[in-house]
Amino acid sequence: MSAAKISSAPVILDPQTGVLRGTGVTESAKTLRQLAGYFRDETARAAMNPETILYRVQSYEPQPEGVEGAICCATTFLMPGKVGDEYFMTRGHYHAAQDKPEMEVTVSGEGILILMDQNRQTRAEIMRPGSVHTVPPRTAHRVANTGTQPLVFVSYWPSETGHDYGEIVSRGFSGRVREINGAPSLVPVEEA
Numbered sequence: 001m002s003a004a005k006i007s008s009a010p011v012i013l014d015p016q017t018g019v020l021r022g023t024g025v026t027e028s029a030k031t032l033r034q035l036a037g038y039f040r041d042e043t044a045r046a047a048m049n050p051e052t053i054l055y056r057v058q059s060y061e062p063q064p065e066g067v068e069g070a071i072c073c074a075t076t077f078l079m080p081g082k083v084g085d086e087y088f089m090t091r092g093h094y095h096a097a098q099d100k101p102e103m104e105v106t107v108s109g110e111g112i113l114i115l116m117d118q119n120r121q122t123r124a125e126i127m128r129p130g131s132v133h134t135v136p137p138r139t140a141h142r143v144a145n146t147g148t149q150p151l152v153f154v155s156y157w158p159s160e161t162g163h164d165y166g167e168i169v170s171r172g173f174s175g176r177v178r179e180i181n182g183a184p185s186l187v188p189v190e191e192a
């Protein structure tokens with residue numbers, strides 16, 4: 001009897017650091033320059049070094065974005081810091097395929113997951129090592145780092161999902177995570 005082949009996984013996620021390594025892992029970074037317009041205090045943002053890296057993302061997408069047939073994952077390394085009193089955060093997005101959910105699993109650090117439904121109702125969940133968060137369908141999601149260390153989390157979503165940044169670029173979220181009296185607070189945004 002000949003033995004069947006047992007192969008190694010093509011990708012390894014280091015459970016301590018969240019680092020993804022292997023065939024097909026891609027990496028990108030977002031700087032303060034690329035987040036122009038996202039923060040409440042644009043004057044404060046413009047006064048900071050535009051090359052400051054806010055977050056890096058390592059992605060493993062077994063199918064191209066928008067093509068069904070796989071689950072994708074990505075580790076986000078979100079730096080600590082603030083623009084004015086607003087914590088460093090990801091851009092945030094809805095999904096192009098609106099019925100697709102997502103899951104976030106925190107590896108290390110402290111943060112807040114901001115969730116906004118299609119009625120623009122915003123709520124937030126505390127992220128801490130090991131916390132598991134469901135992003136329901138039709139829900140915009142953004143992560144803010146409220147701690148002093150990098151916030152590292154792993155996201156999982158179906159490959160057919162796709163990203164939709166349009167409404168977040170034009171209207172933002174209806175709540176912002178700001179430091180008020182020394183503590184993180186989800187502050188409602190008044191729209192003009």
Ligand code: M6P
Nearest residue numbers: 057074075076090091092093155
């Ligand atoms: C997570 C996932 C990715 C997303 C990344 C950065 O890793 O949700 O799909 O790209 O965070 O967030 P954004 O694209 O909103 O800047």
Ligand code: ZN
Nearest residue numbers: 093102141157
């Ligand atoms: Zn998403």
